[in-house]
Amino acid sequence: ETGVTQTPRHLVMGMTNKKSLKCEQHLGHNAMYWYKQSAKKPLELMFVYNFKEQTENNSVPSRFSPECPNSSHLFLHLHTLQPEDSALYLCASSQDGAASGANVLTFGAGSRLTVL
Amino acid sequence: GQNIDQPTEMTATEGAIVQINCTYQTSGFNGLFWYQQHAGEAPTFLSYNVLDGLEEKGRFSSFLSRSKGYSYLLLKELQMKDSASYLCAVGGNTNAGKSTFGDGTTLTVKP
Numbered sequence: 001e002t003g004v005t006q007t008p009r010h011l012v013m014g015m016t017n018k019k020s021l022k023c024e025q026h027l028g029h030n031a032m033y034w035y036k037q038s039a040k041k042p043l044e045l046m047f048v049y050n051f052k053e054q055t056e057n058n059s060v061p062s063r064f065s066p067e068c069p070n071s072s073h074l075f076l077h078l079h080t081l082q083p084e085d086s087a088l089y090l091c092a093s094s095q096d097g098a099a100s101g102a103n104v105l106t107f108g109a110g111s112r113l114t115v116l
Numbered sequence: 117g118q119n120i121d122q123p124t125e126m127t128a129t130e131g132a133i134v135q136i137n138c139t140y141q142t143s144g145f146n147g148l149f150w151y152q153q154h155a156g157e158a159p160t161f162l163s164y165n166v167l168d169g170l171e172e173k174g175r176f177s178s179f180l181s182r183s184k185g186y187s188y189l190l191l192k193e194l195q196m197k198d199s200a201s202y203l204c205a206v207g208g209n210t211n212a213g214k215s216t217f218g219d220g221t222t223l224t225v226k227p
Contacts, residue, residue, distance in 0.1 A: 031211070042217040045215070090158065104213075107159045
């Protein structure tokens with residue numbers, strides 16, 4: 001497999017459920033990101049990991065819990081979500097977290113989440 | 117604060133040229149990126165500018181003026197497959213991948 005792979009592609013969950021989104025990148029990148037894309041709103045950065053260390057938490061509610069066991073894998077653990085959390089969750093990676101204008105994001109296809 | 121503006125929708129004809137503008141006011145700047153996103157798919161990288169001027173990549177070109185906080189994406193010889201959303205993003209000061217995105221411009225190409 002190449003690029004950035006996200007699973008599951010679609011997820012429906014109740015507000016009391018616990019589920020996880022998974023992201024895997026095969027690009028040798030050292031930085032990984034979670035973005036949220038809602039209808040009629042711009043992409044919102046949620047979390048940033050550089051070399052497995054979390055370097056950014058963009059005021060995300062604690063019901064979203066990221067995990068980065070190594071530079072190739074990123075998880076987003078979900079619990080007691082609200083209907084307004086329904087959105088497309090995009091994982092991305094980039095070569096590194098340095099201050100480089102060439103630090104292009106490579107996105108996964110996203111996980112479409114619906115919270116009932 | 118962060119503010120990125122781009123038109124919501126544009127329509128153009130197959131074979132024509134279209135220019136999508138983006139203005140920004142951000143607290144930091146580390147590159148201006150353009151991404152293309154087809155409906156139901158992931159955004160894919162098109163072009164970036166870190167210095168003023170024009171960058172050309174085949175049918176796509178991107179221009180940047182840092183003093184004016186302005187960029188545009190120019191698409192030439194439009195094809196039907198160019199119908200998509202075009203996202204303007206400003207790279208973060210300490211991490212260009214930590215980008216702030218505009219709302220996106222939905223381009224519809226008609227025959």
